[in-house]
Amino acid sequence: MTDTQHRGLTTHPVAEMYAQEYKDGKLSRREFLVRSTALGVSAAAAYSLIGATPVAAEAHRATPPMGGTLRIQMEVRALKDPRTYDWSQMANVSRGILEYLIEYNADGSFNGVLLDSWEANEDATQYTLRLREGVKWNNGDDFTAEDVAANFIGWCDSTVEGNSMAARMGGLVDPDTGVAREGAIEVVDPLTVRITYPAPDITLVPGIADYPSAVQHRDLIGTNPLDHGVGTGAYRITDYEVGVQARLEKNPDHEYWGNTYLDEVIFIDLGQDPAAWFAGAEADEFDMTYETVGEFIDLFSAIGWTQSEVTTAATVVIRPNQNSEPYDNQMVRKAIQMAVDPQVCLDLGINGQGTLGEHHHVCPIHPEYAELPPLTVDPDAAYAMLQESGHADHVFEIVSIDDDYRRNTTDAVAAQLRDAGFNVERTVIPGSTFWNDWTTYPFSSTNWNHRELGVIIYNLAYRSGVAWNEFGYANPEFDALLDQANGILDAEARSEVMAQLESILQEDAVTLQPYWRSLFRHHKPEVINADMHPKFEINIHYLGIEA
Amino acid sequence: MGLFILRRFGVMILTALCLTFVVFFLTNLYPNLEKLAKTQGNARMTDAEVASWLDRNGYGGPLIVRYGEWLGVVPGWTREGADGEVTGRCIDAATPAEEAPTFCGLLQGDLGYSTVSDDEVSNIIGGRLALTGVLMFWAFAVMVPAALIIGVLAGMKEGSRLDRSLSTVSIASTATPEYVSGVIFIVLLASSTAGISPWLSEMGWIEGRTLFLGSARSAMDDVTFWNFTLPVMTIALYGMGYIARMTRASMAEVMTAQYIRTARLKGVSFRNIVLKHALRNALIAPFTVIMLQFPWLLTGVVIVETLFNYNGFGWTLVQAASNNDIELLLACSIVAVFVVLVTQLISDIGYVFLNPRIRIS
Numbered sequence: 001m002t003d004t005q006h007r008g009l010t011t012h013p014v015a016e017m018y019a020q021e022y023k024d025g026k027l028s029r030r031e032f033l034v035r036s037t038a039l040g041v042s043a044a045a046a047y048s049l050i051g052a053t054p055v056a057a058e059a060h061r062a063t064p065p066m067g068g069t070l071r072i073q074m075e076v077r078a079l080k081d082p083r084t085y086d087w088s089q090m091a092n093v094s095r096g097i098l099e100y101l102i103e104y105n106a107d108g109s110f111n112g113v114l115l116d117s118w119e120a121n122e123d124a125t126q127y128t129l130r131l132r133e134g135v136k137w138n139n140g141d142d143f144t145a146e147d148v149a150a151n152f153i154g155w156c157d158s159t160v161e162g163n164s165m166a167a168r169m170g171g172l173v174d175p176d177t178g179v180a181r182e183g184a185i186e187v188v189d190p191l192t193v194r195i196t197y198p199a200p201d202i203t204l205v206p207g208i209a210d211y212p213s214a215v216q217h218r219d220l221i222g223t224n225p226l227d228h229g230v231g232t233g234a235y236r237i238t239d240y241e242v243g244v245q246a247r248l249e250k251n252p253d254h255e256y257w258g259n260t261y262l263d264e265v266i267f268i269d270l271g272q273d274p275a276a277w278f279a280g281a282e283a284d285e286f287d288m289t290y291e292t293v294g295e296f297i298d299l300f301s302a303i304g305w306t307q308s309e310v311t312t313a314a315t316v317v318i319r320p321n322q323n324s325e326p327y328d329n330q331m332v333r334k335a336i337q338m339a340v341d342p343q344v345c346l347d348l349g350i351n352g353q354g355t356l357g358e359h360h361h362v363c364p365i366h367p368e369y370a371e372l373p374p375l376t377v378d379p380d381a382a383y384a385m386l387q388e389s390g391h392a393d394h395v396f397e398i399v400s401i402d403d404d405y406r407r408n409t410t411d412a413v414a415a416q417l418r419d420a421g422f423n424v425e426r427t428v429i430p431g432s433t434f435w436n437d438w439t440t441y442p443f444s445s446t447n448w449n450h451r452e453l454g455v456i457i458y459n460l461a462y463r464s465g466v467a468w469n470e471f472g473y474a475n476p477e478f479d480a481l482l483d484q485a486n487g488i489l490d491a492e493a494r495s496e497v498m499a500q501l502e503s504i505l506q507e508d509a510v511t512l513q514p515y516w517r518s519l520f521r522h523h524k525p526e527v528i529n530a531d532m533h534p535k536f537e538i539n540i541h542y543l544g545i546e547a
Numbered sequence: 548m549g550l551f552i553l554r555r556f557g558v559m560i561l562t563a564l565c566l567t568f569v570v571f572f573l574t575n576l577y578p579n580l581e582k583l584a585k586t587q588g589n590a591r592m593t594d595a596e597v598a599s600w601l602d603r604n605g606y607g608g609p610l611i612v613r614y615g616e617w618l619g620v621v622p623g624w625t626r627e628g629a630d631g632e633v634t635g636r637c638i639d640a641a642t643p644a645e646e647a648p649t650f651c652g653l654l655q656g657d658l659g660y661s662t663v664s665d666d667e668v669s670n671i672i673g674g675r676l677a678l679t680g681v682l683m684f685w686a687f688a689v690m691v692p693a694a695l696i697i698g699v700l701a702g703m704k705e706g707s708r709l710d711r712s713l714s715t716v717s718i719a720s721t722a723t724p725e726y727v728s729g730v731i732f733i734v735l736l737a738s739s740t741a742g743i744s745p746w747l748s749e750m751g752w753i754e755g756r757t758l759f760l761g762s763a764r765s766a767m768d769d770v771t772f773w774n775f776t777l778p779v780m781t782i783a784l785y786g787m788g789y790i791a792r793m794t795r796a797s798m799a800e801v802m803t804a805q806y807i808r809t810a811r812l813k814g815v816s817f818r819n820i821v822l823k824h825a826l827r828n829a830l831i832a833p834f835t836v837i838m839l840q841f842p843w844l845l846t847g848v849v850i851v852e853t854l855f856n857y858n859g860f861g862w863t864l865v866q867a868a869s870n871n872d873i874e875l876l877l878a879c880s881i882v883a884v885f886v887v888l889v890t891q892l893i894s895d896i897g898y899v900f901l902n903p904r905i906r907i908s
Contacts, residue, residue, distance in 0.1 A: 078665040084588070161596045162588045226665075242664040243866050244858045268764070270856050276762070280856065282739050283760035283774070303739055303756070430869070436582045467593055 013122060014489060015041045021492060030108040031367040034452060035491055037110040038205040040119030040127075046109065064528040064544020069264040072538065073277050074290035076246045076269040079226045082214035083155060084162035088449070088536040089290065091211035093240075093267055096248045096540050097138070097231030098214035101129070101148065102205060104452065106310050106533050108365070110205055114143065114215055114232065116191075124202050124489040127195040128188075137217055138254035139230050145187040147218045152195065154221035155213065156180035167460065167467070168207035170486070171197045200487040203459075206452035211537065234260040234541060243269050248540065261544040272431050274404060281305070281522075287545065288523035288530045290538070294351065294404040300522035308521045312450035312534040313363035313457075316349070316406055318398070318413045319511035323472035324442035331389035333509035336396075337375070339382035339420035340413050345514035349409030354515045360502040361462070361513050362454035367491040369454060370499035372506065379420035386422065397425040399444035401434040405517075410445040413512060439470040446470055450519075450534040454498060458482050462505065471510050478504050552892065559888040563881055570880045571614050574873040580606050583871045587662055603628075605636055617659060617877065619652020653881075659874030663866060668878045671863065676882065678767055679848055679859035682778060685770075686844065690783035690790065691837060697787070698794020698833065703821055705799040714795065721788030725850045729781040733854075737761030737777060763855040778855045782847045786840045790833055797832040801825045831901045838894030842887045 015036035022032040036046040075089045082098060085091055101115045112118070116132045135143035158166035158178040166173055172195065174181040186194040195204060207213065216223070217230045229236055234256035239247035246267040250260070270280045274296045280286060281300065292300050292307075301307050320327030320336065327333060342356050355364070362369050386392050396417060400410035407428055414424045438446055451457050460466065463482060464474035481501050488494040505511070521532035528544040573579070584600040585592055592600065601607055605616075605624045615621030616636055623636030625644070633644040637651035639660075651657040658668035694717075701713040720728075735742035739756040747753045759776050766774040801807065802825055810820050848861035856862075860882070867875040899905055 078587075078663060161600060162592055241858075242666075270762070270764070271853075276856055279733060279737070279761040280764065282737065282757055283762040283765070284755070285762055285764050299740070433582060433869070436578070436585055 012036070012039045012041050012119065015039050015046065017490065026492060027367070028365075030365060031491070033107065033109040035367050038120075038202065038452075039124075040117060043105075043109040043111055061529050061542055062544075063259075064261045065547060066261055067263050068261070068545040068547065069266065070262050070288070070527065070540075070543055070545050071266045071268055071286040072288050072290065073270055073280060073286040074267045074538075075272070076240070076242055076244065076267055078242045079240070080224050081160070081163075081222050082216065082225065083157075083160060083165045083212055083222070085212040085214075086162070086164070088211050089267075091214060092290075092536070092538040092540075093237070093246045093248070094214055094225045094231075095233065095538070096235030096265065097229060097233040097237065097251075098216060098225050099232050100209060100213060101215060102209040103537070103539070104206065104209040104535060106531060108452075110209055114148075118205070120204075120489075124200045125197045127197075127204055129193045129195065131191040131193070132257065133191065135232055135257045136255060137230055137232055138236070138251055139217070141217065143232055144190045145193045146190075147215065148193045149185050149187050150218035150221055151213075151215050152185045152193070153180045154216070155208075156184075160222065165207075165212050168203065168210060168213070170201050170203060170207075170459070171199055200489060202486070202489050203453060203456055206456060209452075211535065232257070234258075235265070245269060256541075258541065260541040262540060265540045265543070272403065288527050289521055291532075291536060292520045292522045294408070296404075297351075297353070297520050297522075304525070305522040306525050306527075308523070308530065308532040309518050310532045310534050311355070311365065311518050312516065313365060314448065314450045314517045314519060314534070315357060315361065315363075315513055315515065316409050316445055316447050316517075317361065317470075317511045317513045318410055318443075318445040319471050320443045321440060321470065321472040322474075322510075323440075326389070326391040326394050327442060327472075329389050329391065330508060331385050332391050332394075335382045335386040335389065336417065336422075337382075337506075337509045337512060338377060338385065339379045339422065340416045340512055340514065341377045342375075342512075342514035344416060345409050345412045345512075348412040350405045350515065350517060353520070354517045357513045357515050358502075358506070359509075359511060359513045360505040361448070361457055361511070362498060362502055363516050366452075366454040368485070368494040368498045370495040370502060372499065372502055375506065379416070383421040392421075393423070395423045395425055396443060397427055399427045399429060399434075399441045401445070402428045402430045406445050406447055409514065413445075413514075439468065444470075449536070455482065455485050455494070458501060459486070462510070473508070473510050475504065475508065548896075551895075555888065555892050555895075559884065562888065563884040566880050566884055567617075567877050568614060570877055571617065571873070572610065574871055574876055575606070575610055575613070579871045583662060583873070586870055603634070615652075617652050617874065619650045619654035619657070621652075622649045623647075623651050658878045661867070661872050661875040663870040663872040663875070668875050671875065672860075672878050672882065675858065675860050675863045678857065679852070679861060681766075681770065682775075682782070682848060682852070682857065682859060683841075683844055685775060685779045686782040686786075686847075687840075689779055690787045690840075693783070694787040694790035695794055695830070695833065697791040699798055699821070699826065699829065701791065702795040702798025702829065703802065703817075705802070710795070713791070717788035717791040717795075719788070720784045721786075721792065723785065725781050725785055725847050726854065728784055729777070729851060729854045732759075732777045732781060733761040761855070763852075763857040767858060778851050778857060781851050781854075782844060785847060786843060790836055790840065793836045794829065794833040798825065798829040801829045804828075827901070831898070834897055834901060835894050838890045838897070841890040842883075845883055845886060 018027060018032050018036050021027045033046055037043055074092060077087055077090055079090055079094060082094060100113050102110050103113050104110055114132055114135060116130045118127060118129045120127050131145060137143060155165035156169045156173045156179055157163060158173055172181055172184045184196050188194050220228055220230055225231060226237060226240055234250055235248040236251040237246060237248050248265045250263050268286050270276045274293055277289060278296055278299055320333055322328050337359060346352055346354055346356060358372060358375060398410055398414050400407050414426050417424045461468050462473055464479050478501060481497055485494050485497040519532050523530040526546040529542045580601055581597050584597045588600045608624060612621055616623050625633055625635035627633050637647040638644050661668045661671055664671050697713050697717060701710045704710060736759045737757045739745060744757040747758055748756060760774040763774050763778045807820060807824060810824050848859060849864055852859045852861040853865050864879045867879055
């Protein structure tokens with residue numbers, strides 16, 4: 001595939017520093033790629049900086065034959081303003097019409113879609129985005145810097161309910177007005193946009209590669225793409241029935257800037273029960289799954305489907321909420337943490353399909369990961385600590401959603417707590433109602449998707465008072481250190497601050513976070529480029545099917 | 548007769564009113580509204596955002612007023628936003644504020660808006676009902692003849708070996724609920740790793756991987772023997788045993804009647820006794836039971852359509868309930884009331900024709 005190649009920077013002083021770190025063995029290849037491509041160095045150039053063959057970067061996709069129909073099993077949810085998307089599934093449908101500035105690849109690198117290249121200045125306060133030439137909207141308009149600027153302003157608008165892009169825009173949002181800071185977004189020329197942060201920020205690139213950042217036409221910001229159908233993508237939605245199916249076909253009235261292969265893509269909703277998906281696969285209802293989970297991984301392989309696996313920073317937290325009794329007591333939380341062996345959760349929860357976590361929600365594949373001394377698991381000491389805290393009689397009710405791995409993992413936690421002597425009650429809530437109160441259950445489990453950087457997770461979930469802080473965690477010391485980490489572009493230096501942040505979370509026993517999940521997908525052998533993506537992205541432009 | 552039908556319709560409207568009010572009340576309890584706001588807005592909204600969302604989308608007023616709006620006896624809500632944009636119950640993309648009617652409820656023929664499907668309820672429910680109609684038709688086409696034959700055969704000679712074996716079968720089938728028989732069918736007949744399909748395909752007797760399909764999704768476009776057998780059998784089997792038992796009891800009673808004995812003494816053949824003398828009288832009781840099966844089937848399709856992923860009325864009901872889709876759920880209730888009461892009406896009228904001793908006045 002050559003059409004997604006972009007002419008990014010060939011080098012960058014910080015990237016060269018990373019390259020040195022890679023050669024010294026301080027960075028893995030993946031970390032190196034994430035960081036240097038985030039600075040605007042093209043994937044090919046990044047590979048060449050470390051002396052690796054760029055072939056692996058550019059040839060990670062095969063070229064499928066033209067034509068064909070592909071059926072994908074995936075939930076079909078009602079579309080809305082993309083800024084407020086809360087499910088990757090929505091973006092997977094709209095990605096056929098609404099494309100992104102930058103996309104995140106399964107190998108950890110970024111490459112431009114609507115952007116040709118981007119670069120950061122040395123202290124990561126200013127980013128220059130250069131647009132791809134020759135891109136047109138399917139209503140005939142040219143795609144210009146005005147579109148990009150309008151989207152950035154839309155993303156920064158935190159007054160829109162449920163606009164999760166505002167959090168991703170960080171310092172671009174003026175905290176007083178709740179909208180984009182004056183002068184933060186500049187149109188330099190019709191193909192160049194300059195973004196200026198008040199303080200160093202390293203999350204811009206991952207932020208605009210995330211699924212709610214679909215790029216809309218400049219006049220259609222805040223609208224539902226299903227209502228107008230205007231986009232730069234090669235497809236159009238012909239049929240959209242929530243809970244049933246969505247059908248896209250190649251748009252014959254639009255000249256797409258890149259290559260695309262399939263004539264028709266159908267997303268088929270078979271509900272949330274993996275058993276129903278498997279029954280559907282046996283009845284030949286679809287060609288690829290959105291995600292395969294638990295015991296069904298082996299079952300799908302057994303019927304001859306191809307398995308695709310990717311290691312991610314996706315995880316499950318089983319967390320007490322510190323706003324409820326008795327979890328405001330640090331000793332209670334610590335006792336819970338000491339009583340639970342992550343290995344048991346990994347084995348019973350996801351059949352060992354993952355790697356161990358350390359209860360601080362930063363994954364070894366994150367560039368700024370800092371290794372801490374191993375945690376001790378000691379049920380007897382845990383119970384002693386619980387008695388000392390005076391809550392030994394408390395009945396711990398642990399809530400989980402009614403599905404495969406989250407329920408099993410939570411059961412594993414409950415069983416270990418019972419073994420340690422805790423009084424435990426388990427409550428299982430159906431998927432349709434679970435999310436109503438997900439941030440406020442006193443003790444419950446939640447799945448967290450993969451994020452590209454550890455600081456992104458901390459900003460989203462652990463900072464005091466943020467919307468997704470389901471832990472009820474408020475620690476000014478933590479917030480101050482996090483602000484500091486947000487400004488350090490050099491991951492080596494950042495990881496020193498990160499080590500402190502991680503150990504604060506461990507000391508405060510904020511959550512159980514026993515493992516990192518590998519994600520799986522299955523497809524028929526004839527489906528091409530359907531590999532699993534760490535963020536569940538499906539880009540139908542790349543997919544193909546052998547006749 | 549006319550008065551009778553009229554009265555029945557009166558009862559129907561009253562029942563529909565009561566039922567929809569109960570549904571309306573339950574779906575409008577605050578936790579349910581909160582759920583609605585979060586599924587519509589963002590699953591991770593804060594409490595303040597939820598309150599403002601509910602207010603902006605017309606869920607803020609008193610319950611009884613909103614029920615009136617839905618019925619179409621109270622003017623639909625309107626609201627002027629901070630930027631001067633007017634939104635309201637009767638206003639949407641197609642009808643701007645100036646042209647929008649004052650009332651838009653059930654009486655005006657507006658079933659409302661389905662929040663989960665992001666579409667008019669009337670656009671959704673028609674197609675779904677048609678799908679369920681197809682399923683019900685086939686279920687009845689299998690269930691009724693089979694049940695009557697089994698019942699009549701069993702009831703001809705009470706206590707015979709034939710009677711005992713058929714009765715056992717019908718008791719077993721009616722004692723097996725759909726969610727049990729459906730799962731058993733899937734495991735036995737529609738799995739490539741369990742049941743008889745792997746064996747059949749090894750012997751080369753079937754082309755595909757499984758004998759029948761365990762998912763009826765493809766039946767929505769094109770009904771075939773392979774994709775529709777299991778859902779139809781699952782529904783039919785449950786009702787079949789029940790109707791067969793009723794037919795048997797009724798048949799057995801008729802067979803002991805004086806006029807049957809007279810006919811036998813006259814020397815009429817057994818075959819003619821059963822077909823010409825006994826059958827019509829024996830079918831009166833099963834007829835009511837068959838009509839009563841319609842409401843039962845409505846509950847049956849909920850399970851079967853969910854199990855086999857067939858997106859009909861029952862599946863829609865489940866979706867509407869689990870997503871707290873208020874107006875879709877209300878429309879489903881109206882349809883359910885209508886189906887139940889109309890079938891009862893037909894059963895009462897049909898009774899008159901089958902049994903001349905009964906008069907409706």
